[in-house]
Amino acid sequence: MxxxxxxxxxxxxxxxxxxxxxxxxxxxxxxxxxxxxxxxxxxxxxxxxxxxxxxxxxxxxxxxxxxFSIYAQRHKTNLCFSQDTCNYTVEGREKIHQSLKAINKNVLSYVMKNFIPIKTIEYNDNRISKFISQYGKCAVTGTELGISDWHCHHKNPYHLSKDDRFSNLIVLHEDVHRLVHLKDSGKIRDLLNSLQLNKKQKEKVNELRIQCKNTVI
Known part of the structure; x- marks a missing residue:
């Protein structure tokens, strides 16, 4: 690969x-x-x-x-990025700040200030980074998240992996997070009716459920 x-x-x-x-x-x-x-x-x-x-x-x-055979790879066009975007110049920092304007500042401030003492420093740092990388939106539905309706989810359950790395975290809306973990078919059905997920969003939820050792819905 x-x-x-x-x-x-x-x-x-x-x-x-x-x-x-x-x-x-x-x-x-x-x-x-x-x-x-x-x-x-x-x-x-x-x-x-x-x-x-x-x-x-x-x-x-x-x-x-x-x-899998190594030849099985299609051509991909490299995405261009600005060489000027960096932390070390006034212009570079300004470009970074411009990209953050899409995030609700009140919610971001709340996320950054509310350290979770029972969690590791790695988790607390990476949950902030993940929230910013997703522009404060749910990874499944794409809806903008508020102060009290977002959760940071471990893709591979922490009690099994002990993994707080950035790559193992994903920010979800509270209801979507519940849907990932629920096992009661009635409650799952009620949440699906409430969320009205499309096919692609359901596939994403099922990917997360499989990683949590839950059945697909």
């Missing part, structure tokens, strides 16, 4: 990696024949199925890990 992501800017990335893929497939087929098994698309996670949609190579797996 690292090679695929790094070289995806090449316009002929699939063709460029076909030769490398032929060597890797021979090694995978011959040297690992005693421990590999044939796999199917459904053996992959939903994220990998989405990433490699449209490619149909021979799938192999070792235990539960599916190996």
């Amino acid at each position: 690292g090679i695929q992501n790094y070289y995806s800017a090449a316009t002929q990335i699939t063709n460029n990696l076909i030769e490398l893929n032929s060597y890797l497939q021979k090694t995978l087929y011959n040297r690992l024949k005693n421990i590999r098994k044939e796999a199917k698309v459904n053996d992959m996670t939903s994220t990998l199925q989405k990433r490699y949609k449209g490619y149909e190579p021979q799938y192999y797996k070792i235990q539960d890990m599916v190996f």
Whole structure:
């Protein structure tokens, strides 16, 4: 994946990696024949199925890990960003502040001032960063969050992962957060009727539910 992501800017990335893929497939087929098994698309996670949609190579797996052909990468156009945006110049800081104008300042001030003493410093810092990175909006519904209706959720449950990293956090509306954790079918149905989520939003909720070891809805 690292090679695929790094070289995806090449316009002929699939063709460029076909030769490398032929060597890797021979090694995978011959040297690992005693421990590999044939796999199917459904053996992959939903994220990998989405990433490699449209490619149909021979799938192999070792235990539960599916190996995907390295050539299966589409060209991606690199997004340009301003070199002037930084913390170290007046102009750079001004550009950062401009991007923050979309966030409700009262809510942001509340988030920054209300330290949670029973949580780690890492969590308290990263919840602020995550709130800012989402521009004060719910990651599922996109609605602007108020002072009392937002929650910071651990994608992989903290009691299992002990992970307070930025990448493991996501800011959600209170009702969406409840929907991620609920197991009572009646309460789930009531919340769905209240939230009126579209298909894409339901898929996002289900991704979060699966990470929490809950069933899809």
